[in-house]
Amino acid sequence: MDIKTYLNEQRQRVDKHLGSLILDPLGPFSKHIEAMRYSLLDGGKRIRPILCLAAASAVDSGEDTVRRALPVACALECIHTYSLIHDDLPAMDDDDLRRGKPTNHTVFGEAGAILAGDGLLTFAFDLLSSPVSAAIADSDRIRIVQTIARAAGPLGMVGGQSLDMIYAGREVGYDELRSIHRSKTGALITASVLSGAIVAGANEEQEEALKTYGDNIGLAFQIVDDLLDVEATTEQLGKSAGSDLKSDKVTYPSLFGKETSRTMAREAVQEAITALASFDQQADPLRALANYIVERKK
Amino acid sequence: MDIKTYLNEQRQRVDKHLGSLILDPLGPFSKHIEAMRYSLLDGGKRIRPILCLAAASAVDSGEDTVRRALPVACALECIHTYSLIHDDLPAMDDDDLRRGKPTNHTVFGEAGAILAGDGLLTFAFDLLSSPVSAAIADSDRIRIVQTIARAAGPLGMVGGQSLDMIYAGREVGYDELRSIHRSKTGALITASVLSGAIVAGANEEQEEALKTYGDNIGLAFQIVDDLLDVEATTEQLGKSAGSDLKSDKVTYPSLFGKETSRTMAREAVQEAITALASFDQQADPLRALANYIVERKK
Numbered sequence: 004m005d006i007k008t009y010l011n012e013q014r015q016r017v018d019k020h021l022g023s024l025i026l027d028p029l030g031p032f033s034k035h036i037e038a039m040r041y042s043l044l045d046g047g048k049r050i051r052p053i054l055c056l057a058a059a060s061a062v063d064s065g066e067d068t069v070r071r072a073l074p075v076a077c078a079l080e081c082i083h084t085y086s087l088i089h090d091d092l093p094a095m096d097d098d099d100l101r102r103g104k105p106t107n108h109t110v111f112g113e114a115g116a117i118l119a120g121d122g123l124l125t126f127a128f129d130l131l132s133s134p135v136s137a138a139i140a141d142s143d144r145i146r147i148v149q150t151i152a153r154a155a156g157p158l159g160m161v162g163g164q165s166l167d168m169i170y171a172g173r174e175v176g177y178d179e180l181r182s183i184h185r186s187k188t189g190a191l192i193t194a195s196v197l198s199g200a201i202v203a204g205a206n207e208e209q210e211e212a213l214k215t216y217g218d219n220i221g222l223a224f225q226i227v228d229d230l231l232d233v234e235a236t237t238e239q240l241g242k243s244a245g246s247d248l249k250s251d252k253v254t255y256p257s258l259f260g261k262e263t264s265r266t267m268a269r270e271a272v273q274e275a276i277t278a279l280a281s282f283d284q285q286a287d288p289l290r291a292l293a294n295y296i297v298e299r300k301k
Numbered sequence: 302m303d304i305k306t307y308l309n310e311q312r313q314r315v316d317k318h319l320g321s322l323i324l325d326p327l328g329p330f331s332k333h334i335e336a337m338r339y340s341l342l343d344g345g346k347r348i349r350p351i352l353c354l355a356a357a358s359a360v361d362s363g364e365d366t367v368r369r370a371l372p373v374a375c376a377l378e379c380i381h382t383y384s385l386i387h388d389d390l391p392a393m394d395d396d397d398l399r400r401g402k403p404t405n406h407t408v409f410g411e412a413g414a415i416l417a418g419d420g421l422l423t424f425a426f427d428l429l430s431s432p433v434s435a436a437i438a439d440s441d442r443i444r445i446v447q448t449i450a451r452a453a454g455p456l457g458m459v460g461g462q463s464l465d466m467i468y469a470g471r472e473v474g475y476d477e478l479r480s481i482h483r484s485k486t487g488a489l490i491t492a493s494v495l496s497g498a499i500v501a502g503a504n505e506e507q508e509e510a511l512k513t514y515g516d517n518i519g520l521a522f523q524i525v526d527d528l529l530d531v532e533a534t535t536e537q538l539g540k541s542a543g544s545d546l547k548s549d550k551v552t553y554p555s556l557f558g559k560e561t562s563r564t565m566a567r568e569a570v571q572e573a574i575t576a577l578a579s580f581d582q583q584a585d586p587l588r589a590l591a592n593y594i595v596e597r598k599k
């Protein structure tokens with residue numbers, strides 16, 4: 004399969020759905036909605052929603068299933084976007100550039116950006132419980148809310164960002180690095196895959212396999228992110244290159260060197276693909292996504 | 302009934318449950334959990350969780366029902382606490398004192414406080430979908446997630462805080478003031494009452510009556526908050542008195558004067574109590590709460 008064509012199609016599908024879901028930019032809350040839309044509809048890669056859709060397809064390729072998964076995919080992107088907005092704040096990583104555009108707070112001010120993030124996080128749970136996701140059984144919706152809230156919360160993404168801030172500038176080892184990445188990036192990536200699987204009615208064995216897949220591509224994703232921060236230019240990334248170095252953060256290349264880091268990423272991708280052994284060609288997009296994650300240039 | 306005794310008992314019940322729910326302060330995320338616990342377990346009035354429990358009791362006073370409502374009550378307090386942490390940030394209202402203690406960011410830094418808020422908001426949805434709330438039917442849990450997410454989100458509490466920031470220092474009229482208060486404070490208060498009603502299996506008519514009750518006590522609550530900001534001392538409030546005036550915010554007393562504002566609050570409470578006409582004495586705590594809200598001194 005041609006992964007670039009696949010990614011483009013899926014991205015367009017997600018973007019179209021996001022644009023229709025997120026609230027009307029008119030009315031009394033227009034400024035707040037505008038700030039949310041500014042970061043949400045800005046041409047991100049949509050990796051998490053695409054993983055959700057691809058996982059749903061791997062379990063059940065029916066068009067109905069994928070359509071049912073769309074609001075879940077969008078909720079995941081809302082949560083990812085909120086995390087970027089808050090991470091970029093002056094009190095956090097203090098970044099000016101994201102996805103090639105000025106960061107939210109440089110446009111809407113700090114208060115506006117904090118609230119845009121809060122709004123997107125809350126809106127994600129609105130989507131998962133609103134009529135737009137009513138085609139998913141209530142018991143599955145509750146499991147999805149739980150999967151995503153757990154992954155995004157204090158023991159997941161938020162906790163990881165907190166560790167990242169606490170450990171910045173300190174000498175930390177591999178255990179801490181693993182712990183930061185697993186929680187900060189890995190948890191939501193695995194949750195993306197799992198929530199797609201839940202929508203599609205995966206059995207326990209399939210969920211287990213997809214969890215292993217998610218954990219491994221999450222790891223590969225983060226290693227490559229660290230590598231790109233060293234290797235790519237700001238223009239290629241659409242965000243400030245070298246920011247890990249600047250903020251004195253421990254990364255895979257700083258601990259293991261670039262070559263070993265790249266090998267570790269490739270090994271993780273291999274493990275991810277091995278975990279999919281029991282799936283037929285419906286899981287090819289997941290396999291291609293795993294390879295894409297390690298080969299990507301931004 | 303003696304409202305003070307009732308409030309004390311309920312507050313203790315909520316506090317005990319909150320203390321047991323919110324995560325273990327040990328482990329790798331200890332600093333983050335500590336920041337969450339600092340603001341959550343700080344002796345707040347617990348108005349929203351108590352409203353939730355009282356509404357559940359008004360519909361079905363069985364002890365089982367109230368026990369089922371406890372995690373929902375706690376989720377509401379997590380969301381309320383997150384909103385206080387973020388509202389107090391330097392980029393927002395820049396307050397140093399809350400519930401008689403230094404605000405979260407003065408203790409844990411801005412980044413720590415932003416993340417503590419994010420963590421509490423996400424944890425609320427974790428609670429609503431986790432095994433701790435499994436005694437509530439999945440269809441009811443989804444309705445509760447929807448009720449709370451809608452009330453706390455971009456068209457509710459977050460949107461209202463955004464309006465509050467945008468309108469600060471501008472000349473605005475009654476319509477804008479109503480709109481800010483309905484979204485910023487009123488929506489989550491009504492959602493607290495409604496989510497208790499859903500847990501208890503309220504019928505449509507009961508929900509409608511409780512919604513009217515919630516909307517009116519929300520209004521009364523905000524008017525009294527505005528009055529206390531002018532009349533009470535910082536020591537009485539446990540947060541900075543006169544802060545509305547300082548930040549040049551429009552309030553009920555600034556628009557209508559103190560006497561008229563107090564009359565408006567009393568009228569709203571009367572309407573709230575009238576809405577409960579079809580309920581028997583099981584709704585007495587709700588009636589007493591309505592009166593308490595307008596008579597309170599902090």
